[in-house]
Amino acid sequence: YLSIDHTMQFIVEQQLAAAVQQHQATGGTIIVMNPHTGAILAMASAPSYDPNHFETTDAKLFVDPAVSTPFEPGSTFKLITMSAGIELHDVTPDTTMVDKGSELIGGQTIWDWDHKAHGTVTMVEVLAHSLNLGAAFVGRRVGANDFYRYVQNFGFGQRTGIDVQGEASGVVRTPAGSSWYPIDLSTNSFGQGLTATPLQLTTAVSAIANDGAMVRPYVVQKTVKNGKTSETVPVITGHPISPQTAHTMTAMMIDVIQKGEGNGAAVPGYVVAGKT
Numbered sequence: 074y075l076s077i078d079h080t081m082q083f084i085v086e087q088q089l090a091a092a093v094q095q096h097q098a099t100g101g102t103i104i105v106m107n108p109h110t111g112a113i114l115a116m117a118s119a120p121s122y123d124p125n126h127f128e129t130t131d132a133k134l135f136v137d138p139a140v141s142t143p144f145e146p147g148s149t150f151k152l153i154t155m156s157a158g159i160e161l162h163d164v165t166p167d168t169t170m171v172d173k174g175s176e177l178i179g180g181q182t183i184w185d186w187d188h189k190a191h192g193t194v195t196m197v198e199v200l201a202h203s204l205n206l207g208a209a210f211v212g213r214r215v216g217a218n219d220f221y222r223y224v225q226n227f228g229f230g231q232r233t234g235i236d237v238q239g240e241a242s243g244v245v246r247t248p249a250g251s252s253w254y255p256i257d258l259s260t261n262s263f264g265q266g267l268t269a270t271p272l273q274l275t276t277a278v279s280a281i282a283n284d285g286a287m288v289r290p291y292v293v294q295k296t297v298k299n300g301k302t303s304e305t306v307p308v309i310t311g312h313p314i315s316p317q318t319a320h321t322m323t324a325m326m327i328d329v330i331q332k333g334e335g336n337g338a339a340v341p342g343y344v345v346a347g348k349t
Contacts, residue, residue, distance in 0.1 A: 076112035076294040085115040102271045108279035110307040111288035143243040143268035150264030151208045157223035158211040160318045179256040201333025205263040212262030226313040227277040243269040284316040
């Protein structure tokens with residue numbers, strides 16, 4: 074017996090197909106997970122295939138991008154950086170920095186996504202407007218050792234342990250490796266130069282929604298064999314941040330939807346927390 078809710082799954086597949094067509098995307102993934110238990114309620118990727126005709130299907134489509142295809146998470150990863158900064162008291166939501174639109178680091182220039190100078194901004198505004206330079210500012214305040222410790226505590230660079238085949242771990246370079254460079258701290262802070270699967274990202278961010286506790290995702294709700302039922306028991310895999318930090322981050326993520334770049338995800342009648 075699966076944890077999948079067939080109504081949610083149906084809606085997710087419809088919405089994903091519509092979004093891919095609307096944006097002329099090469100593909101996409103949607104995961105709906107209960108952040109308190111780890112139960113996967115819906116999970117779909119496009120392009121997909123008809124399992125009734127698997128023998129004539131391109132074998133590449135058998136790979137599930139949700140768990141098997143790491144990608145650069147980009148600005149969504151700013152949630153991890155900001156969580157570390159707030160947890161370590163290196164920044165608060167009201168901490169300010171001066172955003173000049175670009176910055177020279179280690180001989181290389183990094184830019185905000187819009188190539189604009191935003192002036193003096195708070196950390197709330199850094200998330201709301203998804204400022205790369207703001208994330209790099211937090212990353213430097215946290216420092217390389219603590220930054221990568223929190224990245225690992227949130228489960229990146231390792232498998233979640235979900236009960237499906239072919240899960241990838243993604244790649245996170247650290248100062249301990251010969252391929253890491255000082256600029257990586259800044260670019261990794263806004264999700265470039267490292268990779269994660271959609272499931273890793275979902276599991277990590279779910280910790281923010283679960284008072285800082287991260288749980289192992291699963292799709293098998295229970296098994297029944299010879300009349301005996303075995304239920305899946307939720308497993309907490311770590312506490313990367315405190316409940317207080319989780320609540321602070323949630324409030325900041327609400328601002329992303331209500332006042333920032335994520336306003337297209339607002340749902341009338343609901344309070345939505347998110348990150349573009």
